[in-house]
Amino acid sequence: MKYIDEFRNRELAQGLIKKIVERSTRPVKLMEVCGTHTVNIFRYGIKELLPETVTLLSGPGCPVCVTPNETIDKAIALSREKDVILVTFGDMMDVPGSSSSLAKEKSQGADIRVVYSVQDALKIATENPKKKTVFLAIGFETTSPTVAVSLIEAEELGLRNYFILQGHKLIPPAMKALVEDENLALDGFICPGHVSTIIGQRPYQFLATQYKLPCVISGFEPLDILQSIYMLINQIEQDRAEVKIQYKRSVKEEGNPLALQKLYRAFQVSDSNWRGLGLIPGSGLKLRNEFKNFDVEEKFPIEVGEVKENPDCICGSILKGIKTPLDCPLFRKVCRPENPIGPCMVSSEGSCAAYYKFRQ
Amino acid sequence: MEDNILLAHGSGGKLSHQLIKDLFLPQYDNPVLAKLDDAAKLRLTGDCLAYTTDSYVVNPLFFKGGDIGRLAVCGTVNDLAMTGAKPLYLTASFIIEEGLPLAALKKILISMKQASEEAEVEVVAGDTKVVEKGAADKLFITTSGIGVIEKGLNIAGANAKAGDRVILSGDIAEHGVAILVEREGMELDVEIKSDVAPLNHLVAQMLKVSRKIRCLRDPTRGGLATTLNELATQSEVGIRIEEDKLSIKEGVRGVCEILGLDPLYVGNEGKLVAVVDPEDSQSVLEKMRQHPYGTGAQIIGEVVEKPTGRVFMKTSIGGSRIVDMLAGEQLPRIC
Amino acid sequence: MCLAAPARITKIEGERGWVEVGGVVREANLQLLPEAKVRDYVLLHAGFAIQKLDEEEAEKTLRILREIAEIGN
Numbered sequence: 001m002k003y004i005d006e007f008r009n010r011e012l013a014q015g016l017i018k019k020i021v022e023r024s025t026r027p028v029k030l031m032e033v034c035g036t037h038t039v040n041i042f043r044y045g046i047k048e049l050l051p052e053t054v055t056l057l058s059g060p061g062c063p064v065c066v067t068p069n070e071t072i073d074k075a076i077a078l079s080r081e082k083d084v085i086l087v088t089f090g091d092m093m094d095v096p097g098s099s100s101s102l103a104k105e106k107s108q109g110a111d112i113r114v115v116y117s118v119q120d121a122l123k124i125a126t127e128n129p130k131k132k133t134v135f136l137a138i139g140f141e142t143t144s145p146t147v148a149v150s151l152i153e154a155e156e157l158g159l160r161n162y163f164i165l166q167g168h169k170l171i172p173p174a175m176k177a178l179v180e181d182e183n184l185a186l187d188g189f190i191c192p193g194h195v196s197t198i199i200g201q202r203p204y205q206f207l208a209t210q211y212k213l214p215c216v217i218s219g220f221e222p223l224d225i226l227q228s229i230y231m232l233i234n235q236i237e238q239d240r241a242e243v244k245i246q247y248k249r250s251v252k253e254e255g256n257p258l259a260l261q262k263l264y265r266a267f268q269v270s271d272s273n274w275r276g277l278g279l280i281p282g283s284g285l286k287l288r289n290e291f292k293n294f295d296v297e298e299k300f301p302i303e304v305g306e307v308k309e310n311p312d313c314i315c316g317s318i319l320k321g322i323k324t325p326l327d328c329p330l331f332r333k334v335c336r337p338e339n340p341i342g343p344c345m346v347s348s349e350g351s352c353a354a355y356y357k358f359r360q
Numbered sequence: 361m362e363d364n365i366l367l368a369h370g371s372g373g374k375l376s377h378q379l380i381k382d383l384f385l386p387q388y389d390n391p392v393l394a395k396l397d398d399a400a401k402l403r404l405t406g407d408c409l410a411y412t413t414d415s416y417v418v419n420p421l422f423f424k425g426g427d428i429g430r431l432a433v434c435g436t437v438n439d440l441a442m443t444g445a446k447p448l449y450l451t452a453s454f455i456i457e458e459g460l461p462l463a464a465l466k467k468i469l470i471s472m473k474q475a476s477e478e479a480e481v482e483v484v485a486g487d488t489k490v491v492e493k494g495a496a497d498k499l500f501i502t503t504s505g506i507g508v509i510e511k512g513l514n515i516a517g518a519n520a521k522a523g524d525r526v527i528l529s530g531d532i533a534e535h536g537v538a539i540l541v542e543r544e545g546m547e548l549d550v551e552i553k554s555d556v557a558p559l560n561h562l563v564a565q566m567l568k569v570s571r572k573i574r575c576l577r578d579p580t581r582g583g584l585a586t587t588l589n590e591l592a593t594q595s596e597v598g599i600r601i602e603e604d605k606l607s608i609k610e611g612v613r614g615v616c617e618i619l620g621l622d623p624l625y626v627g628n629e630g631k632l633v634a635v636v637d638p639e640d641s642q643s644v645l646e647k648m649r650q651h652p653y654g655t656g657a658q659i660i661g662e663v664v665e666k667p668t669g670r671v672f673m674k675t676s677i678g679g680s681r682i683v684d685m686l687a688g689e690q691l692p693r694i695c
Numbered sequence: 696m697c698l699a700a701p702a703r704i705t706k707i708e709g710e711r712g713w714v715e716v717g718g719v720v721r722e723a724n725l726q727l728l729p730e731a732k733v734r735d736y737v738l739l740h741a742g743f744a745i746q747k748l749d750e751e752e753a754e755k756t757l758r759i760l761r762e763i764a765e766i767g768n
Contacts, residue, residue: 001613001717003701003736003748006757010604013677015764036698045679089741116544116619117742119724139741142697146743149726194697197738197746222677223760230763249753250738250746259727259745337684348620358681541719549705550718614717617700618739 003249007221008044016226017049024053024233029185031321033175034192035062035349036220042358044222054229057321058354060174061192063138063167064091064347065319066274071167072097073304075136078165078296079110085128087121088136090114095346098308118150125154125162134296138167142194144285145259148266151287151294163296166286169272171195172203173283179211183322188214188232190225193247198263200255204243212241219247266291275343276316315342318351325355332356365460370490383466384486387473392449392484400484402449406508410445412436413504421464421498423542425534425553426629429468432501433475434558434629435580441560442576442632444515444567445507450476451485455500458493468499479558481505513567519574520595522665525641527634528606529562529648530555530656532584536626537612540619550611557630562651569647572637579633582686585624585671587633589685593669595635601661601683602674625686635663699740701748704733714739 032038038058041047047056060066076097079086086102093103093114106112111131115121118135125133137147147164154162171192178184191204196217207213214235218228228246235242245251265288272284287295296302312330317323325331325344335341337353344350368375385394392400416432426434433450440447452472456465476483538554540546559578566573575595579587584606592599608616608623616623630653636644641659648654661673671683702714702723712725714737721739725731728744737744 001610001617001701002703003753004617006753008676010677011766012760012764015766016760019763019765034697042681043675044677045675045681046677047679049677049679117724119742140697142699142740142745145727145745146724146741149724149743192697194699194738194740194745197699222675227756227760227763246756248756249749252746256727256746258729262727357684547713547720548718549715549720552719611718614715614719618702618716618719618721620698 004221007219007223009223012223013226016223016230020054020226020230020233021051023230023237024051025237027053027055028187028233028236029055029057030188030190030229030232031057031059031178031186032190033059033061033171034195035065035347036194037061037190037192037218037225038351038354039349040220040222041225042354046222046225050229054233057186058318058351059178059321060274060277060319061140061171062344062347062349063140063143063169064095065315065343065350066169066276067095067138067167067343068273068275069098069307069309070273070304071165073307074297074302075102075165076100076105077302077304078134079105079112083131084111085124085131085133086110086112086136087115087124087133088112089138091347092136092138094340095343096340098305118147122150122154122159122162125159129161132161132163134163134165136167137164140169140171140192140195141198141263144168144267145198145263148262151266151291152262154294155291160293163294163299165296168267168285169274170269170283170285172199173280174274174277175204175207177277177280177283178320179207179213181320184320186213187236188216190228190232191215191217193217193219193224193251196247196251196255198256198259200251201243201245201253208241208243214241215243217243217245217247217251219250276319310341313342315344315352318344325352328352363462365456365458365462365465365490367458367490367492370456370488376488379488383462383469384488387469388483390482390484392482393486400449400451402484402506404448404506404508407511408509410440410443410507410509411504412439413502414439415500415502417497417500418539419497420542421468423554424538424551426556427468427471428499428501429472430475430556431629432503433472433479433481434556436503436505437479437481437558437560438578440505440507441563442515442578443509444513444563444576445509446564447479447481447505447507447560449484450481450503450505452483453487453502454489455496456488456490457496457498458490460498465499475558479560515573515576517575517577517591517594520591520597520635520663521574522597522663523638524574524635524663525638525659526588526599526601526661526663527636527641527645527648528584528658528660529632529654531607531609531612532579532628532631533608533612533616533623533626535629536583537615541615546615548611552609552611552615555628555630557653559630559632559653562632562648562653565647565651566634566644569643570636570640572640573634573644574637575635577633579628579631581627583623583625583627584633585683586685588671588683591633591635592671595663596668598664598667599661599671600664600674601671603676605658605660607656607658624683697740699738699745701736702739704731704735704737707731707733712744714744
């Protein structure tokens with residue numbers, strides 16, 4: 001398949017690895033922020049092909065993993081209402097809240113529907129005028145513009161039974177929070193390619209300028225990831241810190257301005273609570289006043305009980321890249337994909353799930 | 361005759377008899393069933409009997425490449441064949457939701473008949489129940505099967521030994537993807553159809569050239585990854601496979617890319633995995649390739665001593681990773 | 696975090712497009728990429744075309760990759 005197969009070439013991969021080995025003299029810690037990178041690094045067995053000098057850390061770029069329990073609990077509470085159809089991406093179904101999950105609620109009879117696109121949620125709302133359709137809106141800048149489009153459309157249609165439960169987050173502020181954490185010494189970022197198709201190159205600039213951290217916006221095929229690692233090592237070896245785009249076939253410097261325009265027509269920046277990272281200023285989105293009617297929390301206050309998290313779960317430190325799943329007392333023993341305790345085990349691209357699935 | 365199944369079709373009265381006589385019997389015309397006694401009387405000879413049962417619930421009932429009827433016959437035939445047995449007789453039990461169109465039921469029965477003819481098995485007993493609307497989803501079928509195993513044949517999941525080769529009979533992930541395509545209403549430029557097929561004749565051909573086939577298994581639900589893990593666990597061995605040796609049709613890959621599914625975990629209904637002594641692996645492979653259901657057969661890897669219960673894969677770029685069992689259900693995802 | 700597949704546009708009707716990946720056709724919302732044309736390759740994420748793929752840049756990347764890896768064409 002075009003744009004896929006040519007970037008999975010073994011010969012080129014082996015050649016690149018050889019060059020990385022030759023080029024890398026000092027130990028470096030690179031963080032891949034995005035969960036899809038994490039998964040592909042494991043899926044292709046990239047870590048073990050790299051020299052010992054290169055350490056890859058997995059960052060907080062999995063929207064499922066960073067969604068706090070409170071949001072899940074709210075979604076569960078909503079799904080228990082008789083007149084609510086809760087609509088979500090498949091990713092969220094198995095995430096444990098304080099005492100249940102959407103999958104469990106569904107088996108108890110809640111009307112919860114898995115969709116592939118937010119457009120399907122809009123359709124469900126149109127087809128079920130007597131019910132409230134609530135879309136659990138999670139995702140980063142790649143996904144939030146699509147939700148914005150659905151809201152703009154709902155506004156034009158005068159749809160009054162379509163709502164969202166807001167869980168969107170923004171990536172660059174989280175990266176800022178990470179580099180300001182003293183426990184975490186990083187040498188460079190593998191920046192998320194698909195977020196960057198929307199936001200472009202500029203939002204990462206502060207990392208290079210203020211924090212002297214090299215950044216490479218990377219594609220997701222194994223050759224993309226290897227080339228990005230090579231580009232980062234090159235910068236580090238030359239003591240440079242710049243934002244470079246490896247994923248040029250998809251990422252333009254300016255991103256997708258129209259998508260950003262739609263995004264900020266419906267939403268505005270707000271502070272947001274990240275699982276494991278806590279409250280990060282300016283890292284979330286909330287609906288603008290003109291769109292407040294679509295905010296389910298605004299319209300119908302949701303009561304949730306005490307929000308509980310397992311005290312032994314170290315997903316927070318794992319999301320920061322300070323610890324690995326192997327440091328967790330629950331990993332493999334109690335916390336497994338079929339019985340996940342923390343979100344990093346639930347999400348197919350969470351670090352714990354990736355470690356469990358792909359590594360011994 | 362009515363157009364749809366009514367509760368009265370399950371009453372045991374006149375309509376029930378009419379349903380059996382008009383719809384079921386014409387499809388399964390064999391002397392054992394035709395007696396309509398309470399049980400089938402079978403004459404079996406062999407060293408050992410293989411006996412299995414499985415229920416089939418699939419939504420939608422009809423999909424590209426097959427339907428629930430073909431699935432119900434092939435699934436049970438294959439379970440028998442994977443023990444090395446020659447499948448002989450099936451029974452079939454139908455739980456029908458009131459309102460199912462008779463035309464759909466007839467189509468499914470004809471498809472079962474064709475599949476059983478292809479597999480050369482006879483349906484010798486059956487049962488139908490009709491339940492109220494909502495108490496079942498259109499149609500559930502349970503089939504049980506009996507087969508005979510030749511003397512001296514010992515094929516089991518626990519038999520794999522270090523050094524054995526792992527053979528896969530063809531392209532993976534077709535059944536699961538075909539069902540998803542139907543469910544999601546995806547349009548296609550290419551043909552994607554379920555691989556549902558009876559594998560007993562393929563197995564019979566393989567057994568002609570080798571007595572050193574140690575394990576056979578059909579990678580159905582949970583896909584190839586799950587089956588290999590089962591074999592590694594049961595045999596207390598490790599298994600190493602190569603990603604480059606796995607073959608996946610373009611359209612199937614396309615669906616997996618779009619929906620974010622890993623084809624290793626998607627179900628098959630017409631493929632088998634064979635673990636074979638290295639000495640015989642080439643002859644078994646060649647024999648498989650001569651059979652229509654084994655043309656795409658490949659040696660995909662080998663059995664190793666350690667680590668036990670683990671499956672490893674050499675990736676397309678030369679790395680190595682664990683292939684774990686499927687946990688939970690694969691759902692279309694965005695991340 | 697964000698799965699997106701390279702897909703080729705086969706048909707456009709207003710804001711609705713149809714794209715193809717490996718022969719599989721899928722409807723794609725074009726509201727975030729109105730400039731997309733039939734035969735363009737786009738990134739498909741959660742039912743939306745989010746960005747156009749640039750063939751020249753892809754070729755360039757592959758060329759650079761071959762240079763780094765010191766492998767001829």
